[in-house]
Amino acid sequence: MTTFSIRAFIPPLTRRCLPLQATRRYAVQAPGAPMLEIFSGQQKWMQKERAASDTETSRSVDYLRDEVASRLCERVLDINRHFPRVLDLGANACNISRMLTLPSEETPDKGPRSKRIGTITAADPSETLLHRDADLPFNKEINIVRDVLTTSELLPYEANTFDAVLSSLSLHWINDLPSVLAQVNNILKPDSPFIGVMMGGDSLYELRTALQLAELDRRGGVSTHTSPLADVKDIGGLLQKAGFNLLTVDIDDIVVDFPDTFSLMKDLQAMGESNAVLAREKGGIHRDVLLAAESIYKELHGNEDGTLPATFRLIYMIGWKPSASQAKPLERGTGMFSIKDYLEKDKKPGEGKE
Amino acid sequence: MPARTRPIDKLATAAAKCSTESSVYGKCIFADYNNVRKDMCATEFLKLKECYLVRSLPKIEWGSADQSTEGV
16 A cells, blocks of 8 residues: 655755655635736745744744644633544644643642543644754653645545544644645544634734835835735634634734734744745845834834734634534524523623612 | 844834824824825924934943033
C-alpha cells in the first residue's frame, strides 16, 4: 500500500515549488466561480518562518494567541466527551496544546484540561514556528504529533480520521475557506465537532483607518495594509455550505493597549501576522505615512492616558459533522414551555426589592 | 556585540519627542476626516516632519554643559 516517496529528502524550499502530483484529495469549489487568491501563501510562510527564527521575540508576543487558545480550550471542555484523536489545524506555535496542559481557570485544582484528549496532531505549514516550543516541558504532558503541511489549504488526511478539529487564529489567512472547511468536514468522524476561532470583521480597524487617512493625506490614495477579513454574518453560511450541522457562532473582542503604532506593528510582525495580501504594495510603508498614521491614530482612537487601543475581533465557530444518531433540533412550535417564563421566574422576587 | 537598533525603533523614539506637532497634525486630519484629500494638512505635516528630522539626528555635543559652565 505504501509507496516510497523522496519528498522528505528534498529541502523544504524546493519541496514547496514541486507540484503535489500524487495527491488527490476531496475539495470543493463553487461551480463556475474562479478561484480567488487574496493572500500569498508563500509570503505568509516566509513571514512565519522569519518571525519564529527569533525565538525570544516570538515567544514574547504569544499573549494574544495564548489567550485565544485558552478561551478555545474552555469551549472544548464544554463538550462532555472523550476525544482520542484531535487535529489542531494551523497550530502556529502549538498554543492550543500548551494551553490544554494548563488547568482550567474556573477549576484550577482539577488538573490539566487535556484529560479528555488522546493524541493531538498539530499541523502548520511553518516548520520553524511549529517546532519552536518542541523542547519545552509541556510536550511531555500531552501526546502531541507535529505535522508540517505543504500548504495551509490542503489537508493530507484520510476521511473520517479525527474526533475533533480545532483551529485557532490561522483561518484568516486561507484563500479558499469553503474548500478548507469542506475538507475539515470530510476528515472528521461522523457526529464530531469542528471548533475554530478566527480574526474577523473589525479587527484592527483603528490601524486600518489611521493608515488609510494618513495615505490619503500624504500620497492621495489608499493601498491595502490590513487583510480583508470574514464577517460574523458570513461564517454561518460558510459552515453550512461546508456541510456542518448544529452551528454556534459567537464573537469576542479583545482590546490590547499599545504605547504607539510602531510597537503594534512590531508585535504583529513578530507574530508573523504582517500583511500578506497579494495586491499589497511591495516594500515597506513610506516613512511619512508611518509618521502621519501615528499622529492620526493617537488623535482619532487614542486613550486618555496616551496609549493606543487595538481591537481584535475573534469569531468562534462550532459545527458538527452530520450523523444519523445526532440529536436534532425540535420542530418549530413543539416547545412545551416558554423560555421567557423560565427566565423571569428567578427575576420576580428580586424586582420587588429594587 | 551591542544589538542593532532597528530603523523603526529610531523612528519611534524620534516621533515620540514631537507630541505637540503630532497632535496639531492629528487634529487637522480629525477636523475633516470624512473628506481627506492629498496634502490637506501639508503645512502641519511639514512641521511634524521637521521636528522628527531634527530629533532623529544623532546627538552632537557642541557646546556641552560642562564647557558652558567653564566659560561662566
